[in-house]
Amino acid sequence: xxxxxxxxxxxxxxxxxxxxxxxxxxxxxxxxxxxxxxxxxxxxxxxxxxxxxxxxxxxxxxxxxxxxxxxxxxxxxxxxxxxxxxxxxxxxxxxxxxxxxxxxxxxxxxxxxxxxxxxxxxxxxxxxxxxxxxxxxxxxxxxxxxxxxxxxxxxxxxxxxxxxxxxxxxxxxxxxxxxxxxxxxxxxxxxxxxxxxxxxxxxxxxxxxxxxxxxxxxxxxxxxxxxxxxxxxxxxxxxxxxxxxxxxxxxxxxxxxxxxxxxxxxxxxxxxxxxxxxxxxxxxxxxxxxxxxxxxxxxxxxxxxxxxxxxxxxxxxxxxxxxxxxxxxxxxxxxxxxxxxxxxxxxxxxxxxxxxxxxxxxxxxxxxxxxxxxxxxxxxxxxxxxxxxxxxxxxxxxxxxxxxxxxxxxxxxxxxxxxxxxxxxxxxxxxxxxxxxxxxxxx
Numbered sequence: 001x002x003x004x005x006x007x008x009x010x011x012x013x014x015x016x017x018x019x020x021x022x023x024x025x026x027x028x029x030x031x032x033x034x035x036x037x038x039x040x041x042x043x044x045x046x047x048x049x050x051x052x053x054x055x056x057x058x059x060x061x062x063x064x065x066x067x068x069x070x071x072x073x074x075x076x077x078x079x080x081x082x083x084x085x086x087x088x089x090x091x092x093x094x095x096x097x098x099x100x101x102x103x104x105x106x107x108x109x110x111x112x113x114x115x116x117x118x119x120x121x122x123x124x125x126x127x128x129x130x131x132x133x134x135x136x137x138x139x140x141x142x143x144x145x146x147x148x149x150x151x152x153x154x155x156x157x158x159x160x161x162x163x164x165x166x167x168x169x170x171x172x173x174x175x176x177x178x179x180x181x182x183x184x185x186x187x188x189x190x191x192x193x194x195x196x197x198x199x200x201x202x203x204x205x206x207x208x209x210x211x212x213x214x215x216x217x218x219x220x221x222x223x224x225x226x227x228x229x230x231x232x233x234x235x236x237x238x239x240x241x242x243x244x245x246x247x248x249x250x251x252x253x254x255x256x257x258x259x260x261x262x263x264x265x266x267x268x269x270x271x272x273x274x275x276x277x278x279x280x281x282x283x284x285x286x287x288x289x290x291x292x293x294x295x296x297x298x299x300x301x302x303x304x305x306x307x308x309x310x311x312x313x314x315x316x317x318x319x320x321x322x323x324x325x326x327x328x329x330x331x332x333x334x335x336x337x338x339x340x341x342x343x344x345x346x347x348x349x350x351x352x353x354x355x356x357x358x359x360x361x362x363x364x365x366x367x368x369x370x371x372x373x374x375x376x377x378x379x380x381x382x383x384x385x386x387x388x389x390x391x392x393x394x395x396x397x398x399x400x401x402x403x404x405x406x407x408x409x410x411x412x413x414x415x416x417x418x419x420x421x422x423x424x425x426x427x428x429x430x431x432x433x434x435x436x437x438x439x440x441x442x443x
Contacts, residue, residue: 015087015088016036016044016087020036020084020085023084024036024047024082024084025047027082027084028047028049030080030082031049031080031081031082032048032049032074032079032080032081033045033047033048033049033055033074033079033080033081033082034047034048034081034082034084035067035070035081035082035083035084036083036084036085036086036087037067037083037084037086037087038067038086038087038088038089039086039087039088039089040064040089041063041064041065041066041067041068042064042066042067042089043066043067043070044087044089048079054073054077055070055073055074055077055079056070056073057073058072058073059073107135107136107137108136108137108138108139109127109136109137109138109139110139110141111123111124111138111139111140111141111158112141112143112163112171113140113141113142113143113145113149113153113171114142114143114144114145114149114171114172114175115145115146115147115149115172116145116147116149116175117145117147117148117149117152118324120140120149120152120153121152121156124138124140124152124153124156124158128156137159138156138158138159139158139159139160139161140153140158140159140160140161141161141162141163142160142161142162142163143162143163143169143171143172144162144163177198177418178407178408178411178414178415179322179404179408181196181407181414181417181418182404182405182407182408182414183320183321183322183400183404184196185403185404185407185414185417186321186322186399186400186401186402186403186404186405186406186407187321187400187404188400191417191420191421195421195424195425196417196418196421197418197421197422197424197425198418198422199252201418201419201422201425201426202255202422202425202426202429204255204426204429204430204432204433205248205251205252205255205429206251207433208251208254208255208432208433208436209244209247209248209250209251211436211440212247212250212251212254212277212281213244213247215277215280215281215284216247216273216277216280220273220276221243221244221246221247221273224246224269224270224273225266225269226245226246226266226267226269226270227242227243227245227246230242233314246270246273246274247277249267249270249274250270250273250274250277250278253271253274253292254274254277254278254281254289254292254432255428255429255432255433256425256428256429256432257289257290257432258290258292259290259292259293260292260293260294260295261274261292261293261294261295262294262295262296262297263294263295263296264296264300264301264302264310265296265300265301266301266310267294268294268296271292271293271294272294274292275291275292275293278290278291278292279291285439285440286439288435288436288439299361302357302358302361303354303357304317304318304354305317305318305319305331305332305334305335305336305354306335306336307335307336307337307339307353307354308336319331319332319393321397321400321401321404322397322400322401322404322405322408323401325390325394328390328393328394328397329390332355332386332389332390332393333383333386335354335355335386336354337353337354337355337382337385337386338350338352338353338382340352341382344378344381344382345378346378347375347376347377347378348375348376348378348382349375349376350371350372350375350376353375355382355385355386355389356368356371356372356375356385358389358393359371359385359388359389359392362389362392362393362396363388363389363392364392367388367392371385371388
């Protein structure tokens with residue numbers, strides 16, 4: 001044939017990998033012929049150092065004696081033969097069924113997760129049938145969830161991989177954005193009547209913050225009680241961003257010439273600062289920004305379940321608007337009540353009990369009056385009181401939770417709402433900054 005070495009690979013052995021072929025070719029340095037036997041009596045010819053047609057002329061092809069007859073011819077020709085591990089080849093429909101049972105799936109479903117314990121099982125169940133039949137493989141890529149997501153993946157027999165922290169943080173941030181937007185919409189914000197957007201999509205916020213920084217005395221920021229509280233909670237992470245946050249908040253308001261700002265009572269001081277900054281700008285460059293006023297609701301401050309601090313996610317003393325009823329009960333059952341009430345038979349004092357305060361937001365007036373009376377006379381215990389609050393809280397939050405979860409499970413809809421809002425805000429922000437630059441002589 002004109003070639004010193006001939007390599008011919010049969011393509012009907014799906015188990016023949018590149019690594020096996022490399023190993024077989026290496027055997028050509030020691031043997032004249034390298035053969036991979038097939039389980040049906042045939043073989044896959046990997047190679048011969050010197051091609052000889054006689055090696056194949058006396059072979060009855062398509063029989064179960066192909067390998068036997070080829071080896072006989074090699075012996076006659078005094079050729080050394082290397083026989084490797086046998087493989088299954090595919091000649092018939094029955095062969096194909098046997099091979100399919102040994103093949104790896106061709107489709108891999110990759111599920112990135114970070115603290116998605118509640119949603120992961122539902123997602124995995126959607127692939128259950130195909131996964132257990134071996135049609136697909138499921139790979140869960142976990143960014144370090146402490147919530148048991150890895151246990152859910154293991155129970156499903158999914159492959160579990162760990163992702164780099166940076167990627168996990170990106171996933172978590174995107175999820176937080178969608179969850180926050182969905183929860184606000186679920187709680188009643190109508191995108192048709194208000195603009196919902198992600199602040200970082202409108203860079204004019206940062207530009208105006210820098211300009212307002214040049215007008216804000218350091219002493220004003222040092223007096224902010226929120227900064228003092230946050231700095232005290234985490235002394236190792238007291239950064240400029242935390243210190244300067246009230247100026248960014250002022251820019252958020254003034255960029256859209258906001259006049260009224262709904263806040264909790266802990267943010268009133270920040271709104272007062274925004275008025276001072278607006279006055280400083282107007283005094284220096286001419287009347288332009290309105291002086292925003294704060295608006296307090298009937299519940300300007302809701303205390304956390306620890307009974308000592310404002311309800312806050314960072315303090316881990318909160319109840320989310322979209323939490324499952326059993327999670328709400330677990331949190332309420334551990335919540336602090338009247339610490340002076342040691343036994344069930346001791347009378348309580350609703351005036352110093354945070355659970356009673358929460359009743360005012362979720363329970364009917366008649367229930368509040370009854371609990372107020374029966375707590376003081378020990379006719380009702382703390383567990384009973386919490387159970388009533390739990391029932392009312394679950395009922396009140398149910399429509400919010402259902403609407404929010406519907407949106408969370410349809411993230412494209414939420415993202416569209418945020419992108420639409422960002423475009424609207426961008427237009428307003430650009431117009432404001434054009435006027436600001438003009439007043440300051442920056443253009």
